[in-house]
Amino acid sequence: MRIEGRDLIDLVLCWSLEEVLDVDLYKGQVGTIPTEFDSTSDYFKSFIPSLIEETHAALSSSIKTLWRSPVVEITYIAPTAEFELPNNLFYKVHLSTDESSLIPKDLIALTDKRPNRVDGFNITNEPYVVAIVCKADPDRPNVITILASKPLLLENLHQMRKNEKRESLFGVYMTNITTNVRIWHSLHLGLQDLERVTVLSLVVS
Template identity: 35%
Template sequence: MQRDHYCNAMGECGHHGSLINIVFSWTLEDLLNENLFKYQVPKIPRTFSSTNDYMNSFMPAIVEETHSDLYSSLWSVPQASFCEIRTMEIAKDFSRPYDLFYQFSLKNITDEVYGVGKYEPQAGDLIAFTNIRPRGMYDLSRIESYCHIGYICGSKDEFNDEFPVLLSKEMYNNFDSRRNNAQKLYAVFLVNMTTNIRIWNALNSEMEGSNMSIIKKVLQPYSMDLPSGLKFTA
């Protein structure tokens, strides 16, 4: 059962039209550009020509909101929760160029640092893997080539204590701190994307039957009494 859930999570993470892949396409410069989507997000209209028109009108706003959340989190990196990685290796589902799945385990939960909470990754977390603990946002710029953004695809495996993660770019060597204590790898929490991904998936799904009927009723509650040709109204 757990393996099936793990595979389903992997498949959902690796979908090439997903919100995660849009996030992974952003450079650090994009993430730090507060005005990246300025004037690019159209105002959501009050009327819609179809249910697809209605659902598609919200997608740019979700992308912009996700970018805004990440922008804020990067400026808060000095206070971000973090943990230290013990091992990180390629997962069975790994496949270039998009499905860059890995699995990692943690050292003992990092002792609490002043102003920073202890951290254990949760499903839906977007995190930055770095070889130093960033003390400021510009540390990420300085180590950009060593910084990997990852999305936690599921819960910790109860048998081996490993977490499944999808990376934004390939990590060319497996990591094992037990073989070299001088090597360090940290996971720094950025934001949890669960809610935005659920909304995105709902807007992109092919809703049929009762689900689509509900949306149509919301858009056109008095459709039986309205003249033909009247547009959907929210």
């Protein structure tokens, strides 16, 4: 499955909970964007560190208030045809409600209980599993496709549903990174165009 801004999304999904909460994670790594540049390539590249830092800051801020974030209950989850270890962890998900407020590029935390504090994440003994909504079915709003940060031990989840407590899996809304992904895509598209121009000029010369 092709996903716009995949490099940025992979970076976000690889952050650990400790890294997300670390407000100084990118301290000293993001410089002031200059007013003049030696090349067009330098211009595009200068915005990338700031964009990563802004994305991290948004996620860090949202995770501290998860206890009051919207929550959806997941009633069914299974790997899609595109699922492939270790990075293409795509899952088809059914939500308990007929109407879903989740849209593409929403980041959600997956947990087996409604969190009331940051350290409340837990799914099959794996802390902090986050996913991004890749696709929402317009005809079935409660069916979405997600890309998860870690493989989900679904046999444990199915076993949980069989017990008397009828435990389930929840998706907790964190933030939406549509704008971040679009900017990331535009910056890298600009760099790719420059590379094509350079190659063509070398061929012509």
